[in-house]
Amino acid sequence: MSETPIELEPQLSIQPLSQPERERGLQSPSVFQLPLRTQDPSETHQQTQPQPEVQLSESNPEHQHQAKPLWIKHGRLLLLFVVICLCTAFLGLIYYKHQNLQNRSNHQTGAATPCLSPACQWASAHLATSADPFKKPCDYFLFTCGPDRISPDSGGRQRGQGIPGHPQNQNGKREARGVRQAKILDRKTVLLQYLREILESSDTGGSSAVQKARGFYQSCLDTRAIETAGVEPFLTLIQKLGGWAASGQWNQTDFNSTLSLLMRDYATFPFFNVYVGKDPKEIARGTTRRYIQIDQPDLLIPIEWNSKTQKSQAKAQTLRPFLVTCERYLALLGALPSSSMLHVGMFMSLSSELAVTAAPLKLRRSKGQLYQRMTIKELQTQAPAIDWLRCLQATFHPLTLIKDDHVLVHNLPYMVQMSHIIWKWLNKHELSTSGPLQTYMVLNLLHTLMPALDSRFSETAKNLSVALGNTERVAPRWRHCVSVTERGFDSVLTHLLSERTAHREAEEMIQNIFSSFKSKLHELKWTDETSLQSVMKKVQSLNPRLWTSNKISSEAELDLLFSKVSVSTHSFFSNYVQLLSLWQKRRRRLLTEQTEAVDVLSVTPLLLGNELLFPMGMFVPPLFHPTYPRAMNYGVMGFLLAKDILHLLLPDIYSQSDTVHAVGECVWAHYLTVTERTSRGGAFSLSAAQQQEVWVQYSALQIALQAYHQSLRSRPEDTSISGLSHTHLFLSSFSQVNCDFDPYHEFMPLEPSFLITVICAKSHLCPSSLRCPSKTQQHSLQTC
Template sequence: MHPFLNQLPSSSFLHALQDGGDKSRQGPRGPIQARGMAPSSRQESSPEEGLPTKWSRRWAMAGWALLTLLLLGLLLGSSVLWFYVFGNCGPPPCETPVCLHLLDYYLASGNSSVAPCNNFFNFACGEPGKTINSFHALEDENKRLLRRVLEAPGSWHPGSGEEKAFQFYGSCMDTDAIEAAGTGPLKQVIEELGGWNISGKWTFSDFNQTLALLMSQYGHFPFFRAYLRTHPSPPHAPVIQIDQPEFEVPLKQEQEQKIYAQIIREYLAYLQQLGTLLGGDPEKVQQHAFLSISITSRLFKYLRLLEQRQSQDKLFHVLTIEQLQEMAPAIDWLSCLQETFKPMSLSPSQALVIHDLDYLRNMSQLVQEEMLKHRDVLQSHMILGLVETLTPALDSKFREARRELSQKLQELTEQPLMPAHPRWKKCVEDTGAFFEPTLAALYVKEAFGPGTQRAAMKLFTEIKDALIARLKKLSWISEKSQKEAQDRVTQLQVKIGAPDWVLKPELARQEYQDIQFGPSFLQSVLSCVKSLRARNVQSFLQPSSHHRWQVSPWGVNAYYSISDHVVVFPAGLLQPPFFHAGYPRAVNFGATGSIMARELLHIFYQLLLPGGCPACDTHALQEALLCLEHHYDALLLPSRSSLNGSQTFLENAADVGGLAIALQAYSKRLLEYRGETTLPNQDLSPHRLFFRSYAQVMCREPNPQDIQDIHRPPSLRVNGPLSSIPAFARYFGCPHDALMNPSRRCQLW
């Protein structure tokens, strides 16, 4: 019998109810007698007097049966109603245009023939070789929006930032004018640098004067890089930093000897082609190109990978200009840096941050040797490198030579062939680099309204609250460290959308007064390069209490700044298919919410490093980290090589923790608020949609050649965190010991 039926009144109780009316009319002593004070003699009753008692019992049985039927009917009716409302209907589908577009995106990128419990990466991201890089796709869509803005007709205030940005983009797209100018503008630049022996005359210009011109006027650094950044250590003041140069040719350490020799031959042929296009004598071109390659090869030998410098505790050194001059005397450091970072006032006692001192010593010795033997070759080497960097501003012959080299290098290094970079995309990128304040304001106005910003901030607040709640339940963290961690989260600044200055158009109009567009597109580019460098220096010289954004508002990379204790989520990231105020909440929490949680966990990387949390339960922490490493090792497919989990454990921990925190915040949201929706015509409950949206963010093809990628392979960024969440296996009905439902899970965050 149903438990509720046990609470129904008994037949005797029904009898009492029927007789209750008479008893209520008895005298004051009547009830006392009924409870046991009976008369002294028993009175016999006639058969007629017994009839009411028999009929009462029959009515009691009938009442009992009637109430039972009524109750069963109510239970059956409520069950049917419950099934119809909640079991049959479920959350209503979102059929707005943005949701239907998202549905099409998911259908196009996934592979429904793969069982979700066997490999969710392939289920959500599609077949190998056909996977869309979600971040690249979003980045391209943001650039397309900027293109539409730049190509839309409009009238701008004369001399304003808007007018100059539109003029620059238009001249960049005017390839007919660039073709008509030919090599004339480039030859004029070479003459201003003192000429070279490949073609024309060489005036034997001073090496350091030429180097200073290349660095300050053309933004080209042939032997090292110099830039302004905040100091790596507190108080993180702006400081000039000297680092290794960036080379077009892949480093020798990454290639087999045979392949590296083929790469050098292709690069040599490319340099010869550049010299020939500039009218050089074929014999001199071949000689200078070969010696230029020799210089590059020798510089390669002095380079050390970041991991090597880190293991040797040589990430950076702090030296004065005077001390660096003694250690690397071939470069006139004071004059070169003074020209590059005008209007800074430098002196020999100026402190610098040096990222690879051994490289600079060896580079200086190489330059000294070449100045004694092949001074003209050093000039040719610097000019050939400049021509490479200026290729997008030159005519089609130079651009085609560069495209062919890139394609051959991709084939030799077995990288996937990249499609030709459309002209409009390069023009959008350069316009954005030179006129960022203007384009930032136009982009935010077009794609990131106040409603989107409020929705994004609300999502971040819920993610942050979930993290604080989770910190209180960690088994390995001490009470003191837990309190410090909560304070760190509370004190964190968050920047969402764009910097404050984006909404101040008067700044954009004042910033570009020094840009002068020349008769050729190349001259316009060089004027923009010079202006941009001066603006960057000026921004560092001005005292500011605000964080300097490291990404443009239309960028897609969120980041955490250690020096400013601020986390940044640009407007370009908070776009479909990652985020939209009209999406089902499962999408926003699964995609953008997990990104936000992961960036928040970057605050606590130090706690996971050896000795980073002395007051914590070290044994429990190490057990959790070791468990996480084994968890990822077990997910590697047989065809994949082993992955050293110790090299990526920080990012793995952030991925797993970020997903768990986002799921906790989403589950709380479902309990507190109604009105969740899902995508139509899909077998995706809200929680299934949450997990699918998380995976969609991570979709991309693996790139073994990218040694800087600490997240590879991408399948682990999907399968690793999802298989660590018991709720995933529960909502997808994964059988025990399936790939996505392991028998053992780890609890780190």
């Protein structure tokens, strides 16, 4: 007889374990079954083998004649016997088919090629030292991602710690689980660590530009040479700028000359910010042109906004530590003790005046003070103290700028007041020899170059931060050095990352996840058909792809681009000064190039017009590797991709579908049941933002799983790690994600790993049950 194809739930199914396998636990988990479209020849032969005997018995008239009296005499008994035989045969057939499918499954598991690449060996070791969600479900899924979550740099804490009803707390113990601590996945840290490995590679080959990037990075790590150099490199630089009165030597240089030099060579903007960007009004029309944008500066003085007076202000308790910090800076720079307090006082006074005229972004937006288009000539009329054309020409040299070129100004009232303040300080004759504006610019330059100076400066800045109530940990030196290297050698790192990115595998996953996402939209409950069509129209117009540069620079092009850069292995300060110049070159490229430059440090997708761009930095180990089994890649990176897509398009979905609320509450009901919070009075309702995040992450897991199954339909083969079945490996890999540290992490009230419990609630998809011994958890849970 022909075999009926088995449908998967939702598109696939896992066959239950046979009795011997149950006795062995999870030593040999089953593999999910693909739809059977062809019949096994051996199976056909075994199924049809009994049929000739039945036909022979029925075709024997003599046998029928002898059996007839018995049929009449014992009709009921024979009827019962026949029914029992038929039932037994039917059950036997079902068992036979199940065992045959199970044997084929085991055959597939045995035939699956184990992944033995170095990346897979690391992954296998990592999984071996991690808790298996199907062996210890009780103490695995109860850690929360809420306000009490750990920080990315902390040592972590045990899952379930502090949760009512948790076995660890019931026993009054906190078992040491050093091999499986609850650390938050920080995608940016993963990328920086990968770039660190590239920069610290001992490979002596490569282009000249690559070696310069690695040399720059190594000089940043050489803190001993930085400490030895001390403050002398900065003092030498000040003399090139004409000196300053605080040190007793100042050439009374022209204000606009010094300002243009700071902007051109040192990327320092004391009185206003200059950057390049698009006009939002033109973006809506599909225009990609970029403009010079001028905004209020990042002031060094600590200020806060007073909603009553509608002005920025500085409080005495913050000014005191800032005053001490400024005094310390001047002492380190060798300022004369007799004039030190005078210069500190002038700097704080000038800073306070500029701060009063500044305004927070929210207020500027509400007053329509953003993206005000005007010519450089018009800006010169409004704020005449600054030689705008001269300063902008210096910043974007060798590009040609004229007075009629348009710029976009943010907070024009600040620019007007800033000009008045500068005129006032320039015309204070009693201070003409003290150079208050020069002192102000020198201390701003110090702030720019402080990362290249010795630890005395960074410690002073840290003390101020602590005094102001900031408790953020200082990033490790390697992380800082990778970030600053990218600022100058971004094109080199883009080239190196592109060389190591598995473009084909990444593109395939992007397309599969997006296809599964579109299928998910049809499963949602929409307010009406028009709502679905509206969202689908927008989704269908999107072009998801890997975000790579349209023109990948060759090594020869990179060598030419960095031909004038001279990297010293023992002078990070001089290297850092060159980095600022490189940063300015990048700013100039942004103004002339029409295409979006690749952000090598980006780890989240970008929606740019109809382009849904996924940065290369997302597809790095240990989150993704081309040699990993696809089950592992989809369990981690597939989930993250789906989650990011849902976040990008959530407003359109949430406003037109009731499913978000229903599913969020359903998953939360599971969590309350498993943790027994309802019975203990510890339950609370989810906010709308929490419902959204729970729905996003649960849907992302479903989408990733469906996408993986779709990839298996086209290519049934997949490698394995630690002998795990495909679905087991997928879910175990997903459980490693923990609490992804993204902008929405604060709204996730439970750990994503708990979603495996919900997926497995009423499904044969999972290799074993996820139930704890608690009676409450034995109740049947609904499918979300």
